[in-house]
Amino acid sequence: MDPDRERLTMSLRRYRQIAILTVAGVCFLTVAGAVVRLTGSGLGCDDWPNCNSERFIDVSTGHAAIEQINRLVSGLVGIPTLLMAIGAFRVRPARRGVKVPSLVVLGTILGNGVVGGLAVRGDLHPFLVQSHFLLAMLSIGFGLVAIHRARPEGVVAGSTIGVTPLVTALMAGLGVLVAAALATGTVVTGSGPHAGDETARRYGFDISSVAEVHSVTVWMAVAAFLALVVVLRRDRRLFDRLSRPVSTWMFVAVLQGGIGYLQYFNDIPATLVAAHVAGAVALWVVTVQFIQAALEPLASGLPDVHAPETGDDQEIWFRATPTA
Numbered sequence: 001m002d003p004d005r006e007r008l009t010m011s012l013r014r015y016r017q018i019a020i021l022t023v024a025g026v027c028f029l030t031v032a033g034a035v036v037r038l039t040g041s042g043l044g045c046d047d048w049p050n051c052n053s054e055r056f057i058d059v060s061t062g063h064a065a066i067e068q069i070n071r072l073v074s075g076l077v078g079i080p081t082l083l084m085a086i087g088a089f090r091v092r093p094a095r096r097g098v099k100v101p102s103l104v105v106l107g108t109i110l111g112n113g114v115v116g117g118l119a120v121r122g123d124l125h126p127f128l129v130q131s132h133f134l135l136a137m138l139s140i141g142f143g144l145v146a147i148h149r150a151r152p153e154g155v156v157a158g159s160t161i162g163v164t165p166l167v168t169a170l171m172a173g174l175g176v177l178v179a180a181a182l183a184t185g186t187v188v189t190g191s192g193p194h195a196g197d198e199t200a201r202r203y204g205f206d207i208s209s210v211a212e213v214h215s216v217t218v219w220m221a222v223a224a225f226l227a228l229v230v231v232l233r234r235d236r237r238l239f240d241r242l243s244r245p246v247s248t249w250m251f252v253a254v255l256q257g258g259i260g261y262l263q264y265f266n267d268i269p270a271t272l273v274a275a276h277v278a279g280a281v282a283l284w285v286v287t288v289q290f291i292q293a294a295l296e297p298l299a300s301g302l303p304d305v306h307a308p309e310t311g312d313d314q315e316i317w318f319r320a321t322p323t324a
Contacts, residue, residue, distance in 0.1 A: 010087040012095060016150040018084045022105060023143035025077035027281050030136045032070055034277040038194050038270040041066040042124045048117035074113065081109050084146070097149040101142040108139040124200035126190030133186050137179070137284055144288045148296075163238070163295060170228040171291050177221035178287045182280055184214040192268055211264060218260070222253060232294075245290040252286050255279060 036042055044063030045051035051058040051068060059065040088102035112135040119128035191205040203210075229246060232239045239246075256279035263272035 008090055009092040010090045012091055012093060012150055012152060015084070015087040015091040015095075015098070016147060016152075018080050018087060019102070019143060019147045019150060022077065022080040022084050023140055023147065023285075025073075025080060026109070026136055026139045026143065027285070029070075029073055029077055030133065030140075030281050031274065031278045032073060033132065033136075034274055036066055036070045037124075037129070038274055039063070039066055042129075042200060043120065044068070045071070046120065048120045074116070078109065078113075081106055084143075088146070091150070095150055098146050101146040101149070104142040105139050105146065108135050108142070111135055112139070126201060126203050130183075130186040130190055133189075134183060137182055137281075140281070140284060141288050144285065145292065148289075148292045164231075167228070167231055167238075168295065170224060170231060171294050174221060174224045174228060175287060175291050177217060177224050178283065181214065181217040181221050182284060184210070184217045185280060188214050189273075192273075194268070194270060194273055215260075218257065222257075225249060225253070242290075242294055245286065245293045249283075249286050249290050252279070252283050256283050 036044075041063040044061065044065070044067035045058065047053055050056045051064060057068060059068055085102045085106040088099045091098065112132060115128055115132050115135060119125065119132055122128050187203065187205065188207065188210045190203045191207050191210050192202075232242060232246070256276070259272060259276045259279050263269065263276055266272065
């Protein structure tokens with residue numbers, strides 16, 4: 001390989017570290033954005049990209065300082081995001097399937113910057129605030145896909161043993177229903193008392209009604225999960241492989257549901273709302289990880305590692321070796 005080109009490459013380990021940093025940054029930024037709204041600091045800076053018509057940076061008030069810190073963190077998260085997108089094309093050994101999710105992460109984060117600016121200029125219209133959160137979930141989801149595909153052990157060759165069409169359908173249903181629960185949750189947020197500013201618009205929906213709709217989508221997701229567990233238990237090998245993500249999903253879902261009901265029956269205090277947002281992010285993360293773990297191929301024997309070369313690209317494959 002050309003020495004100059006070699007210097008421009010990125011190791012698979014480094015790429016994965018950057019991808020993890022990017023996803024962790026977006027998760028933190030999502031919760032931090034909720035804190036901005038819950039402290040009434042959403043319009044602490046009423047302009048964008050300037051803080052206000054007089055200053056680019058203004059920390060003269062508590063609300064302005066909180067919003068300014070949030071914008072600073074947003075800019076910092078953009079650095080590993082850009083490196084992740086570039087690294088997807090320069091990673092060696094090359095790894096299939098990381099370019100598209102890396103570019104989607106970059107696109108959604110850039111898009112979220114625009115939506116954030118529009119939200120400020122639109123006096124925190126609930127639809128824009130809602131879109132801000134959902135775009136972050138897209139960034140996290142595709143970032144987790146890139147991390148999973150950049151695993152050092154490579155790709156497992158062969159069929160997805162035990163993963164029947166029914167399991168695939170239930171996994172897809174679980175992902176869709178969790179996403180629906182997140183979306184309906186943002187409608188509850190857009191109808192509730194924590195607008196980010198006293199003058200911010202609300203949807204005008206009855207908070208009890210939209211909370212009930214949100215609760216229904218959550219219970220539907222739980223039902224899909226329980227149905228999936230019942231089906232998985234039919235294949236002991238597959239269920240054993242997925243026991244950890246199953247337990248993790250159940251724990252996070254129960255905790256998140258408990259926080260949700262607790263905040264609802266206690267007049268939606270800001271502290272519990274922040275915890276509920278953090279729980280929503282955590283539930284989305286474990287859902288994406290669960291789906292990827294369930295649908296990845298499973299070799300039927302001991303691994304036989306080899307790395308065929310195609311030009312400069314190398315892939316690590318596991319060939320299933322029959323056991324005695």
